[in-house]
Amino acid sequence: MKVTELVQAKARAARGAAAVLALTPTRVRNEAIAQMARALEEKTEGLLEVNRADLERARAAGHPRAFLDRLTLTETRVAGMAAGLREVAALPDPVGTVAETWCRPNGLEISRVRVPLGVIGFIYESRPNVTADAAGLCVKSGNAVILRGGSEAIESNTMIAAVLAKALQKAGAPADAIQFVETTDREAVAAMLGMSELIDLVIPRGGEAFVRWVSERSRVPVLKHDRGVVHVFVDASANQAMASAIVVNAKAQRPSVCNALETLLVDAAVAREFLPAVGARLAEAGVEVRGCPRTRALLPAATPAAERDWDEEYLDLVLAVRVVDGLDEAIAHIRRHGTGLAEAIVTNDLAAARRFTREVDAAAVLVNASTRLVDGNQFGMGAEMGISTSRVHARGPVGVQALTTTKFVVTGDGQLRD
């Protein structure tokens, strides 16, 4: 069978299952996710075995240690996947909730009710736990999902998806609601992107070039996840101990992810006091600083920042630092260089906080908190499908609510149009 036909068969099966799943009661979907968790635990041994095959191939292919680590399944990690699924099962059901409701002068009652989107196409990188998270969020929200995981984890992901799909049936939910595309070439992705009749939303997760490739050719609506050039602005009124802690946490707690800090902006009024203090803590954490001239005057160990550093997503222990003349210059810098993912201010000045949250346009704007907190789990939304930097449909961490659409339910007693 050709790749396109194969993907189409899966998409058709998903479409059929979606129609059934959309009408299953909350109880059945929650029980299905509980069965998925149980099934993963029961199959731990088999999962670790196929995972070893993925790992051997990846090692032979010369992937770096950090990559191999993300790919590795252990008993603890499988247990973690199961626990994640149980957390999703425990979330409130978004399906059937009423987003708003009002009454018209003629007595017509209008409600906007959440319903599942339908079929989600999820294209992601290699971490096997993502497979379970995504399947759990989709089933929870009454959607079927077509999973297409990275080639390096193909054996682990194929087995995880098969185990999860089988578990659905035990709870009386359609197994076809979880589809996995084993073909790892791009043709399979290209086929998915053309199926606007069968797939309602595509969520690509991966590098910048890949996400752009998907966005440019998709006829299915895409929820994008762009680069994160993330800023923290330390205002003149900031509690400096708090600011230091936030900067170090945002930069160094896990530098390889999109919500990690990339550029620190410091108000000139406090730079002389703040920069040496935070500089010492950053050095301790192994962070290389690339500074503007005013930064380097205060942190002589910093290397000079080039113009392109302000647009760099390092995803590494490197931090660009710039001294700015107050809030206006900070906002202007962020407007020019930010990518709209997450931006933070550290301040004790209420007017500055209000201006920053209003004037900075990003999926998440933070006051006195680490940008690393911009995450579905940290926001209390359960796992996440990703963090959307799209403006339409959903922006920020994508949880179960973002996987729904709404329908208007209109009730009357014979109302007509004049």
Added chain:
Amino acid sequence: MKVTELVQAKARAARGAAAVLALTPTRVRNEAIAQMARALEEKTEGLLEVNRADLERARAAGHPRAFLDRLTLTETRVAGMAAGLREVAALPDPVGTVAETWCRPNGLEISRVRVPLGVIGFIYESRPNVTADAAGLCVKSGNAVILRGGSEAIESNTMIAAVLAKALQKAGAPADAIQFVETTDREAVAAMLGMSELIDLVIPRGGEAFVRWVSERSRVPVLKHDRGVVHVFVDASANQAMASAIVVNAKAQRPSVCNALETLLVDAAVAREFLPAVGARLAEAGVEVRGCPRTRALLPAATPAAERDWDEEYLDLVLAVRVVDGLDEAIAHIRRHGTGLAEAIVTNDLAAARRFTREVDAAAVLVNASTRLVDGNQFGMGAEMGISTSRVHARGPVGVQALTTTKFVVTGDGQLRD
């Protein structure tokens, strides 16, 4: 200047204006819309004059009378446009409203706040009043708009847009927030569809083929407005007088629009009583009935319905009628032939109403009300940009709220990620 460059210049101007408009207070945007209304009234004479030029061209081109009527501006219609704008100004401001808010165990406060989408590309047919409606809704929601109206109304629309843009300035809002593309060839539309960096959402209004053409080539997200094969199901328990009134209103009040009824489904249990009664009223209203065999047994004047009649969007005084064996068959028919715009049941049976609203998947599902009420104005949302049959972003009548996105505003006192 080439068409693409021309459109790009307008899109850039709109992008700049959008950034300014997004931060203007509610008061300024409302005042701007009031100025727009006043300016239209003041320029009535000039508008009627350029409209006469459009009308002469349309008459010479042999357009039918209904088309010419839609194209015509009169003093009353210009006053109606101004009144429509004042209604939009009086709506609550969606910008800055909090969609939801919650607090995390670590004290982090999370709000989802509505902000403007940015730049809207609106591509529409010929009625000049649509220009004012769309501009009003976009300004109200803090968005810039690039208008591209149908060629037949080009002179009227060009002047309306110019008058509206100039009025913005009087209120201290950026005139560039209303852009009008005078080039009527498709190249201008194609150019808009490629500008994903400058335009955030495209809303096409027009025939089925045109909307498909837009959807297939757009790299900007599209809010679609598909065909409306709209059903009314008359359940066995229906109040038959109410059912007749709803059927006649839904079909004949204005048959040329998407929310008009196309197929009537009648429960066999009441067909013998109901069909002759409604048939007489439909005949009075000049409606041609195309019926299934069971319908024709009761309405001998009906012509036989062919299989393709169940998928027909007549947009005319023609109605397909089918007798079905109860709710299940009605829902199955709608699932197979419905286009997801508006579907109605007339019933006095609560269980039937609940099943219908839950199981029928459409932008709007109605109980005991005419499908003609599925409309932004009738819903109390002010004017509308159209009725979306897309599943992502917004579904159903598109008012000011659908022209916003949200951002997460996160406030803490030093929270970090562990």
